[in-house]
Amino acid sequence: xxxxxxxxxxxxxxxxxxxxxxxxxxxxxxxxxxxxxxxxxxxxxxxxxxxxxxxxxxxxxxxxxxxxxxxxxxxxxxxxxxxxxxxxxxxxxxxxxxxxxxxxxxxxxxxxxxxxxxxxxxxxxxxxxxxxxxxxxxxxxxxxxxxxxxxxxxxxxxxxxxxx
Numbered sequence: 001x002x003x004x005x006x007x008x009x010x011x012x013x014x015x016x017x018x019x020x021x022x023x024x025x026x027x028x029x030x031x032x033x034x035x036x037x038x039x040x041x042x043x044x045x046x047x048x049x050x051x052x053x054x055x056x057x058x059x060x061x062x063x064x065x066x067x068x069x070x071x072x073x074x075x076x077x078x079x080x081x082x083x084x085x086x087x088x089x090x091x092x093x094x095x096x097x098x099x100x101x102x103x104x105x106x107x108x109x110x111x112x113x114x115x116x117x118x119x120x121x122x123x124x125x126x127x128x129x130x131x132x133x134x135x136x137x138x139x140x141x142x143x144x145x146x147x148x149x150x151x152x153x154x155x156x157x158x159x160x161x162x163x164x
Contacts, residue, residue: 003102004044004062010098011036011069014091018072021082025075028068035061035068049113052138059140069095106140113139 015029038061048054073092076082117136120129128134 003098003105004039007065007095007098007102008036008039010091010095011065014072014088014095017085017088017091018076018079018082021079021085021088028071028075032065032068032072035065039065049137050135055138055140066099110140113137 011032015032018025019029042054042058042061044058048058076088076092082088117139119125120134120136
């Protein structure tokens with residue numbers, strides 16, 4: 001969860017850097033800011049795994065933020081000056097590293113929940129689990145896991161074609 005917080009903390013700096021170069025892209029910038037706000041409104045507490053609905057909201061908010069960030073980075077490709085700005089490059093590198101850490105942490109969480117849930121269902125642990133009312137935990141599910149597991153592409157080469 002702390003990797004998600006790190007990502008959320010990087011976003012205002014990234015948005016402000018892009019804003020200086022791409023003021024006309026306000027819709028994209030607003031979308032990133034709103035997605036970050038939704039992520040910030042959900043407290044990532046240990047109790048989150050005990051509430052499947054809260055976990056689903058958390059996952060949806062994180063997915064929206066990932067999508068908004070991808071759109072922001074596509075916009076940045078259209079601004080060669082922005083891509084050459086040291087602050088932007090540093091922020092983009094930090095974001096890429098954070099996204100990789102988020103993937104590792106998410107995979108560890110999924111594995112831990114899977115192990116816990118399997119342990120609850122096997123004999124004789126299932127007897128103890130029933131006696132103490134232990135319940136299975138909600139796992140972190142991803143609609144398009146392959147796309148999210150892939151680290152973001154950082155390309156300082158040719159600028160992308162402007163959107164038409």
